[in-house]
Amino acid sequence: MRILVTGSEGMLGQAVMTRLATAHDLIGVDLADADLTQADQVQALFQRVDPGWVIHCAAWTDVDGAETAREACMAVNGLATELMVENCDRQQAGLTYLSTDYVFNGLGGATGYAEDQKRDPINYYGLTKARGEEAVETMNGPWQIVRTSWLFGDGSTNFPKTIRRLLGQKPQLKVVDDQRGCPTYAEDLAAILGFLVTSDSRGIFHGTNSGQCTWFELAREIAGLIMVDAQRIGACQGSEYPTAAMRPACSVLQSQRLEASGCPDRESWQDAVARYIHLLESGQARHP
Secondary structure (H helix, E strand, O other), rough: OEEEEOOOOOHHHHHHHHOOOOOOOEEEEEEOOOOOOOHHHHHHHHHHHHOOOOOOOOOOOOOOHHOOHHHHHHHHHHHHHHHHHHHHHHOOOEEEEEHHHHHHHOOOOOOOOOOOOOOOOHHHHHHHHHHHHHHHHHOOOOEEEEEEEEOOOOOOOHHHHHHHHHOOOOOEEEEEEOOOOEEEHHHHHHHHHHHHHHOOOOOOOOOOOOOOHHHHHHHHHHHOOOOOOOHEEEOOHHOOOOOOOOOOOEEEOOOOOHHOOOOOOEEEEEHHHHHHHHHHHOOOOOOO
8 A cells, every 4th residue: 555654754753654664555745745734735645646545653742842832833733634634535555643632631540531522622722632633523534543652762862862961060969759641662663553554443443551650650650760779869849840831640541442453462561661772772762
């Protein structure tokens, strides 16, 4: 199948391009190739590529920056997704849209959120991704919404890489311990996407590694993997590090529909972090 992958130079886009390359005819598009907020450019892209499916990874992901650059963020996450929907329906292509745990308010308790629970974002980034989801749900053709969270992988910046760097620079760190989610390795999410686009499954899915933790627990796991004393990392409240955008206290994504669709079991977040840290420590990462 010919698949158009938007955001192909991003962390997830690169993982998708690598993971699915042997099974599909992949065409990647990124900022240098087309402005996905411009209707004429998107239509021309679809006419040139003629995809059977689109994996829409391209997104505005600067959560704090979205609070001030609202128009630009909505254009990228909302309008561009509407254009994807319009052109997929025009050319009878399916669509997989990557979304986020931040479409929820985080007040649902420690068990987190099922796929069909009500969207109620508490920051502007989450609102724009919710608008994208709403656009996808209007499609006439086949669609999938795949929500993920706390994504890390072989890219220029991510949480494990930052913690690894800071532990090499500072004797002590404080990390937030009152926000809980599901760390997700881009390589494992790409495998989930590869399964979904070749399945007959439709609707909303939660694609993460298994298990949950706080940022503090994740940081201590990273410390252990790089043979650093985890006691050097202390816990703190999010209020000690105020940010422009509010973060949900618990955005754990419960998953039932992936399992019901026959998707293979997913590795734990601990295993995923260990594989990524090994990539960094062994010098095999594209972005060390």
